Amino acid sequence: MGLISGSGSFTRYRVKGRPAENFMEGLADKIGRHAFRNLTEDSTRERSTGWVNVMDMFDNRFQALEFLKEPYIAVSLRVDERKIPATAIKQYCLEAEEKIKVAENLDFLPKRRRADIKEGVKLRLLKRAIPGSRAFDMVWNYSNGSVIFGSTNTKLCDEFQELFLKTFDLHLLAMCPYTLGSGFLEKKGDSPDLMDSLSPSNIWEGEHAAT
DSSP states (O other): OOHHHHHHOOOOEEESSSTTTTTTHHHHHHHHHBBOOOTTTTTSSEEEEEEEEEBBBTTTOOOSSEETTTTTEEEEEEEEEOOOOOOHHHHHHHHHHHHHHHHHOOOOOOHHHHHHHHHHHHHHHHHHHHOOEEEEEEEETTTTTTTESSSHHHHHHHHHHHHHHHHHHEEEEEEEEHHHHHHHHHHHHGGGEEEEEOOOOOHHHHHHHOO
């Protein structure tokens, strides 16, 4: 709960367009359809993502409107991931290969056979691995379209934007200094094209001239 409980890195977005007039109808169901689902013990999936309660990453029920803090919507993106050390996979593969060579009286195994063994070992270890859990807060001011997401990781931000689109049927535009400046000009009634006439300045030359 980085955005809620303390400082942290975040990415700013702006919603493209406006929510429909009946946006609030069935909102809990929309979020619930894309809520986080646990990786079960018999699952071979390595990763699971979805929405959870911003105040409790282990709550994915959304039975009440706890996510609604008007004019904000606050939820967290939970990511569970199973990771198996490469050394562990190598060790178990070598052991499995040796057993097969002894049982079948073979001096070596073909590449295809070793690939199949590695896949089987990986799936077996995945079922035994305990997932690591992380949560990244999202705060959306639906009245002005601004969104803050508690990560700057490119891959994770792409996943967040995709899930946001699936859940709310709205696209997100990442905010950089250029887009922030353009938005500021638009609020003042000026043309965003003024940004194109700007050129970089050398801050060191300015300090040297001042002295």
